[in-house]
Ligand code: SF4
């Protein structure tokens with residue numbers, strides 16, 4: 001069946017679910033709100049918005065192709081707008097050359113390493129596993145090596161087939177295909193790479209997009225180096241970036257942060273300003289426990305990401321199993337983002353956006369004493385509201401001017417809206433949800 005004729009439930013019909021859904025709802029990683037329900041269905045990569053940009057007639061058009069191409073080919077015409085000039089796009093496109101090199105390397109075999117496929121091993125592994133000590137010692141060694149190779153955060157958790165795609169997408173044939181992974185995977189090493197604080201403060205602009213671009217490039221190198229280290233010790237190492245497995249659930253399970261309203265893993269060190277790569281392995285490693293430091297409680301009070309999302313793609317309400325469209329996973333109770341709205345906004349602007357990262361009160365430059373004070377207050381249940389008010393007052397999340405950044409100054413371009421819920425926006429989203437529920441019976 002062609003992908004466009006499939007309902008969200010049909011997608012990937014040829015491939016069995018790698019894991020059965022739980023009989024009763026299961027709490028996820030110590031969360032109070034997020035749970036996996038009996039309706040759970042692993043995600044199909046063809047439903048990812050970037051894949052849909054290639055096959056879904058609603059998104060695969062000339063403007064989307066121009067958007068994809070613009071990351072590797074300089075645009076002919078620029079918009080006369082702050083942060084969207086030739087120098088800004090050049091800054092964004094510089095690091096993409098690294099990621100694109102890996103993506104193109106095995107194109108002849110139908111692979112796009114790092115996007116639809118795991119990174120292809122470049123050198124042969126050792127055949128017999130080396131002596132690596134106890135799982136605790138081995139985990140300590142992996143952490144040390146990952147940091148040496150460039151990771152800012154490292155967490156280790158059990159391999160969980162729920163977060164493996166049920167089917168993959170092939171941009172070449174425009175069809176879904178099976179996911180092939182080696183037998184015997186037991187652990188996942190999650191590597192976090194923080195993005196530059198000042199760069200992200202210029203979102204939404206092409207200048208700010210240099211943050212994720214550099215994050216991807218650095219992450220690819222760290223992943224490849226660590227995977228080769230593990231293979232050289234005689235163990236399996238499958239390095240994932242945007243492919244094969246979901247990043248956020250693994251980052252949360254590996255204890256690197258908590259799930260937030262913006263759909264991202266919020267870390268204590270950098271907030272949501274982190275990219276996560278994963279290495280799937282059979283190396284015997286000790287696992288980290290998930291951590292809670294009050295993000296869910298803060299998100300219940302704060303809607304700054306939802307209020308500052310230009311196309312209003314972020315949920316203003318409470319966690320639910322509601323799906324805006326086929327790009328949302330089925331059967332997980334959580335805050336959900338409307339990927340269609342987000343993607344359309346990116347395409348219309350010609351570059352990605354990071355407003356939901358920029359405005360989050362956990363996105364801080366920890367070198368500043370006042371930022372550290374806000375972060376400390378956010379951990380104290382009795383001071384959380386006050387912390388949000390102080391953070392609003394400090395206005396560290398306002399957008400800064402790209403032209404000023406180029407000159408080495410920091411000047412505010414646009415004020416971020418305050419965190420109290422905007423009743424009009426929430427009412428508008430609830431109305432849209434009710435209309436969809438009635439039309440599609442998804443309530
Ligand atoms: S990236 Fe931008 S458009 Fe997308 S959800 Fe975040 S704030 Fe909204």
Ligand code: SF4
Nearest residue numbers: 260261299302305360
């Ligand atoms: S901006 Fe506020 S609501 Fe959004 S993820 Fe951050 S803390 Fe949660």
